[in-house]
Amino acid sequence: MCEGNNKNTMAIRVREFDMERDLPAVEDLERRCQVGLSGDQAESEEASAVVDADGGGAKKRRRRKKAKKQGMSLYVEQIGDPFARVRHSPDHVILVAEHGHGEEGGEVVGVIKACVRTVSRGKKKQFAKVACLLGLRVSPSHRRLGIATELVQRAEAWCEARGAAHATMATTASNSASLALFTGRFGYAPFRRPVFLGHPVHRHRARVPSAHRVLQLPPQLAAAAYAALLSPAEFVPADLPALLDHKLTLGTYLAVERGPDPALPPSFALLSVWDATRSLRLRVGGAAPLLRASLAAARALDRRAPWLRVPSLPDVFRPFGTYLLYGLRMSGPEGPALLRSLCRHAHNVARNNPACAVVAADLGPDDPAAAAVPHWPSFSCDEDVWCVKKLGSTADSAGNAAGNDDDYDDWTTLPPAEFLFVDPREF
CATH class of the missing domain: 3.40.630 (Aminopeptidase)
Incomplete structure (x- = not known):
């Protein structure tokens, strides 16, 4: 339960997602929080910035410097299943923040997804249980009320109870609101930078x-x-x-x-x-009409004269x-x-x-x-940032290892291994 600082005191209850009861509300929430493509990002309660995390039904856009000048964005839409990115893990959950109560329950004003999986870490052949936080959303009308904090803390506790020693999340380098929230308030540290090609x-x-x-x-x-x-x-x-x-x-x-x-x-x-x-599904938005027309013309030419082997671009605007x-x-x-x-x-x-x-x-x-x-x-994009935090009583409020002389136990201090494996089930 958390309280807000606006004129009306807000009572928030965090509980597990119910497919039949909550699916329409969660899909609507994610549509209203349409933002960024790529990693999992969070809702900054301090700056009230609109940021994103990869959840089912989410729409996201990744802006590159060149694309930003042209006003083009790449959107991703999860299809149907809100558990799509977490259900492949043996332990997974969706938590919703509910405001108010009634015969049919309160209003869903926040959501977060989490899963626990076992992966290799560091340069040594060692495996560890790792939590992955995804899809954090807070309704635009309920920001700056501590809802994101409550959702993240509850998700971390859920994962830790299932043996996770570390928690990870992903965002983009240009998403200063998300980075500030997770590296500041929640004690995560940036540690890997995959590239999307x-x-x-x-x-x-x-x-x-x-x-x-x-x-x-x-x-x-x-x-x-x-x-x-x-x-x-x-x-x-x-x-x-x-x-x-x-x-x-x-x-x-x-x-x-x-x-x-x-x-x-x-x-x-x-x-x-x-x-x-x-x-x-992906979709390109924000392209100039002239560019759309020229690409459509190239596709038409390719259909009529395939022997020319025109490298026509598929209709990426749908x-x-x-x-x-x-x-x-x-x-x-x-x-x-x-x-x-x-x-x-x-x-x-x-x-x-x-x-x-x-x-x-x-x-x-x-x-x-x-x-x-x-x-x-x-x-393509090179803005993704993976962040990690040590969970458990051995971590202080900033997420750092406390009283532990084994540097290898703190993933934030480990040099990257030669190769980074990106699981397609987590995309």
Whole structure:
């Protein structure tokens, strides 16, 4: 229960989400809090800024410097299931803040999602239970009343009770309100900066060099390959074999050279493809009418004269789906070229799904694979910021380890591992 400081004292009750009772109210709340694309952000009660976290039904926009000048924004809409981003974790919850009481309950004025998962951390092959906070929303008419604070604290307590040693959230570097709230009031610390790389899916097949051979690995063999290749890596899920065998993982693909030069080290590339078209839609907004018209003309020309192979952009001004690439690895002198071939192969796979218009990947900024992934700046972003906090009685009010001489126990002080694994189920 919390109280506000406006003319009318506000009584707020935080409880678990009820699908039948709360779904319409939560969807309406997220529509009214339409903001930013990418990470999970929070509602700044002090600045009363509109910021966002990735929740079911949420719309978000990611602004890049160039896109901001043009007034273009990239929106994401979760489809239907409010548990979409957390239900793959064995422990997950949605909490709602309710104001007032009545025969049918009070008004839903806030919401937050959370899950607990086991992932690898640091450069050592060690696993830890980690909480992930998502989808924090507060109604515009009920801000500056302590609702966000109550929701975050209750979510952290729920996760800690289920064994989480750390909590994470994500936002963007330009979202000063979100960063100030989480790094200030809640004691989180920025610690990782993944990059989002997207490429549109064209009507024409992408060319894979004849010197490259693409093989699809069965899930068990793919899991064995990743076990050898993802060390050291951060945020590799403990249930990686289940992820590789998930119905939305369309396949794990290995690219090798045909007739490699025996004098050179062997080269290969590996990645997996996740079908996100069933859980979210993207849409570009704010484009100038002239740009829209020119892109429509290019599509029309491509339909009428396909032999010209005009690289026409799909209609991204209407909701479209995406395939997410994950587990990208490469090795050897031909590794980058082989990885590019795998991305082209994934593009060709995506062509078979009319709902898919973009193929995208999330990678660590220092991952060599990032330089080899084909992408368009208009569908890419480097503003994501992951933040972490130590939970439990060993952490002080600022989220720092207290009375613990083992620096490894404090994730905020650990140098990044060589690779950052971004789970497509958490997108």
